[in-house]
Amino acid sequence: MGRVIVITSGKGGVGKTTTTANVGTALALMGRRVCLVDADIGLRNLDVVMGLENRIVYDLVEVVEGHARLRNALVKDKRVENLALLPAAQTREKDAVTPEQMRALCDELRQEFDYVLIDSPAGIEHGFRNAVAGADEAIVVTSPEVAAVRDADRIIGILEAHDVSEPRLVINRVRPDMVRRGDMMDIDDINEILAIRLLGVVPDDEQIIVATNRGEPVVLNGRNRAAQAYRNIARRIEGEEVPFLSLEDNGFFGRLRSLVGMKRRGPDR
Amino acid sequence: MELDELLRELRARLQESQGFFRGSPVYLEGRPLSPAERRLVGELMKEFGMELSEPEGEEDVRVTSAGRGASGGAPDPGRGRDEGRAQRPAADAGSRADSLGGAAVDVPPDDRTLLVRRTVRSGQRIFYAGNVVVLGDVNPGAEVTCTGDIVVMGRLRGVAHAGAGGNVGARVMAFRLQPTQLRIAHYISRAPDGVDEEPQWPEVASVNDGVIEIQAFTP
Numbered sequence: 001m002g003r004v005i006v007i008t009s010g011k012g013g014v015g016k017t018t019t020t021a022n023v024g025t026a027l028a029l030m031g032r033r034v035c036l037v038d039a040d041i042g043l044r045n046l047d048v049v050m051g052l053e054n055r056i057v058y059d060l061v062e063v064v065e066g067h068a069r070l071r072n073a074l075v076k077d078k079r080v081e082n083l084a085l086l087p088a089a090q091t092r093e094k095d096a097v098t099p100e101q102m103r104a105l106c107d108e109l110r111q112e113f114d115y116v117l118i119d120s121p122a123g124i125e126h127g128f129r130n131a132v133a134g135a136d137e138a139i140v141v142t143s144p145e146v147a148a149v150r151d152a153d154r155i156i157g158i159l160e161a162h163d164v165s166e167p168r169l170v171i172n173r174v175r176p177d178m179v180r181r182g183d184m185m186d187i188d189d190i191n192e193i194l195a196i197r198l199l200g201v202v203p204d205d206e207q208i209i210v211a212t213n214r215g216e217p218v219v220l221n222g223r224n225r226a227a228q229a230y231r232n233i234a235r236r237i238e239g240e241e242v243p244f245l246s247l248e249d250n251g252f253f254g255r256l257r258s259l260v261g262m263k264r265r266g267p268d269r
Numbered sequence: 270m271e272l273d274e275l276l277r278e279l280r281a282r283l284q285e286s287q288g289f290f291r292g293s294p295v296y297l298e299g300r301p302l303s304p305a306e307r308r309l310v311g312e313l314m315k316e317f318g319m320e321l322s323e324p325e326g327e328e329d330v331r332v333t334s335a336g337r338g339a340s341g342g343a344p345d346p347g348r349g350r351d352e353g354r355a356q357r358p359a360a361d362a363g364s365r366a367d368s369l370g371g372a373a374v375d376v377p378p379d380d381r382t383l384l385v386r387r388t389v390r391s392g393q394r395i396f397y398a399g400n401v402v403v404l405g406d407v408n409p410g411a412e413v414t415c416t417g418d419i420v421v422m423g424r425l426r427g428v429a430h431a432g433a434g435g436n437v438g439a440r441v442m443a444f445r446l447q448p449t450q451l452r453i454a455h456y457i458s459r460a461p462d463g464v465d466e467e468p469q470w471p472e473v474a475s476v477n478d479g480v481i482e483i484q485a486f487t488p
Contacts, residue, residue, distance in 0.1 A: 150391055150409055150410050151391075153390050153391035153392075153408050153409075153410060154390065154391040154392040154410060156390060157390030157391060157392055157393050158392075160390075192406075192424075193406075193408055193409070193426075195388065195406075
């Protein structure tokens with residue numbers, strides 16, 4: 001029986017879809033059977049980020065309404081074995097599906113897959129409630145910004161009230177240079193407010209934008225640090241204890257600075 | 270304010286509270302209501318699981334301490350409410366107290382205290398007729414409103430409204446007092462602009478000379 005995990009955030013644009021795509025792909029690369037579900041009905045993005053939009057024939061709403069078989073709606077990824085996508089509908093709206101229908105769908109999916117990752121829409125309304133309905137676990141994604149953390153806190157409060165077991169946190173788009181300057185919240189600041197278990201920290205990386213535009217999840221080819229971070233998240237989900245990446249800039253000037261003893265330290269607490 | 274407007278607001282507030290007030294006693298303050306008006310209020314309260322208490326004198330809120338002397342003794346929590354309504358004439362209260370071996374302690378209804386044993390997250394609200402103690406933080410975007418004092422054994426970062434209902438002597442205390450907004454009775458205050466310092470020790474806010482003042486907390 002598979003694990004159903006919802007990836008949510010409250011705030012829009014912090015990286016839920018990118019996280020779902022990359023963590024799901026990483027898990028499939030590790031040999032697991034993974035189904036990605038796009039619960040953002042009306043504003044679907046997961047298909048674009050995965051590069052699978054040309055192959056969509058049926059979508060989640062048609063399955064739930066009985067117009068299509070689940071088997072026919074699942075889009076199998078040709079690059080990675082055991083990875084499939086259940087796309088959202090682009091021409092419908094959030095109320096086309098009820099939480100009960102989502103729960104039934106997830107129960108069906110978990111029979112066949114080791115992991116069902118649900119990409120939640122932003123917000124706390126109907127779309128979010130649909131996405132959470134079938135899940136037993138949750139990953140909350142935030143960026144290191146006050147507004148995003150505020151929304152994440154709200155979401156965590158709602159998840160806790162919904163009895164979703166201990167949500168875990170992914171901090172996305174971290175810019176170490178800004179953190180060093182004191183211009184960006186660091187992990188401790190965020191943890192003080194959210195106080196949930198940290199699952200991963202992903203650095204901001206231009207390659208992500210390139211990759212999502214191309215429809216190639218960065219974990220497929222990337223050797224950059226964001227790809228590594230996503231792969232580590234997948235390993236932690238599997239239960240492995242993986243130390244967190246150092247986000248220090250280890251480029252040429254970084255090494256030079258530490259040699260010469262001019263290594264900059266973070267803000268003192 | 271017209272009564273139906275009031276009732277509409279009250280209904281909206283009660284709906285938001287999601288059953289939080291179920292079982293609570295309700296005391297009316299303000300202008301006296303006609304029997305018809307009382308009935309309307311009573312019906313609304315009943316809808317949300319609350320009983321409108323009959324108009325009584327002060328005697329009916331005596332709480333007898335169980336056993337200890339006049340100097341202390343916590344009121345038996347399970348008996349407080351029923352006891353209050355059952356004891357009409359003061360004489361009864363006296364004789365009951367004797368039989369328990371302790372003195373009657375006057376505990377006004379607003380001195381009840383709610384203990385919240387977790388952090389209050391953004392978007393969550395606590396309403397209480399009495400004092401509120403939070404064992405945890407109050408995150409930005411969270412609200413605590415009560416008629417008495419507020420004590421936060423953690424960081425108060427949200428909105429705290431003590432003395433709601435007019436108690437200007439109410440206070441707000443926190444391990445780290447850094448609210449987005451502080452309200453005591455009808456006074457509202459926020460941190461001065463441009464000040465970004467984090468408090469270094471526990472502090473208490475109270476109204477002094479018409480303004481909300483914050484001082485280091487010394488027990």
